[in-house]
Amino acid sequence: MNNKFDALKDDDSGDHDQNEENSTQKDGEKEKTERDKSQGSSKRKAVVPGPAEHPLQYNYTFWYSRRTPGRPTSSQSYEQNIKQIGTFASVEQFWRFYSHMVRPGDLTGHSDFHLFKEGIKPMWEDDANKNGGKWIIRLRKGLASRCWENLILAMLGEQFMVGEEICGAVVSVRFQEDIISIWNKTASDQATTARIRDTLRRVLNLPPNTIMEYKTHTDSIKSLIMQPDLQPPGDHQDKTWHRAT
Structure with missing residues (x-):
């Protein structure tokens, strides 16, 4: 597990693949293994809570992505750029991952942490x-680490009380501000999206004048088609988002 986090911390160099060009056969096997893992291979051993651990209602997976701003990105290249950190099934397994991870406020460049239900x-x-769709909030610099921790703890603790609607959460680190979002399954269910909004305000202790926006993934895809250089599929930067004050 430590090796995975070491690789994550060293990701700024962007030259891990180049350093191993000479070992073509081994690299090919290694890349295939990693690809199978990232695609949720059915052969992978199921993650379960350990003895005496406190199980979560769902298994979750941490992901990490980083990209060069302004560079057009296809759906395929975006998917290849997402790195799976690991999956956990209990409170104790979560803390073993989280305690070794870089905090969002210490990340640089265009970086994202994603925490989604397994699968x-x-x-x-x-x-x-x-x-x-997703509820999205822009944050001043310096707030991302605390807001991210509060958000994911609320999600893991089932504080949103919307059944199976929650898919995951994202923190996006940008140069001048940071962005957090929480994703749900059914954009048309206004009662559910309203409950998620209200819970989000509470768990993040947002000021009353904080402006939040809900955006459907369908609209995000349409924006990408109309402005292909604006953002890659699955990215969470949006020029229509508002700042939390």
Whole structure:
């Protein structure tokens, strides 16, 4: 597990693949293994709570992505850029991952952490996401780490009380501000989206004048088609988002 986090911390170099060009056969096997893992291979051993651990209602997976701003990104290249950190099934397993991870406030560049239910990829096009949407909030620099921790703890603790509607959460680190969002399955269910909004305000202790926006993934995809250089599929930066004050 530590090796995975070491690789994550060193990701800024962007030259991990180049350093191993000479070992073509081993690299090919290694890439295939990683690809199988990222696609949720059915051969992978199921993650279960350990003895005496406190099980979560759902298994969750941490993901990490980083990209160069302004560079057009296809759906395929975006999917290849998402790195799966690991899956956990209990409170104790969550803390073993989280305690080794870099805090969002310490990340640089265009970086994202994603925490989604196991089996759901952090992409608009995933079957669990395609009919859904997300609540999105822009944050001043310095707030992302605390807000992210409060958000994911509320999600893991089932504080949103909307059944199976929650898909996952994202924190997006940008140069001048940071963005958090929570994704749900059914954008057309206004009662559910309203409950998620109200819970989000409470768990993040947002000021009353904070402006939040709900955006469907269908609209995000339309924006991408109309402005292909604006953002890659599944990315969470949007020029229409509002700042939390």
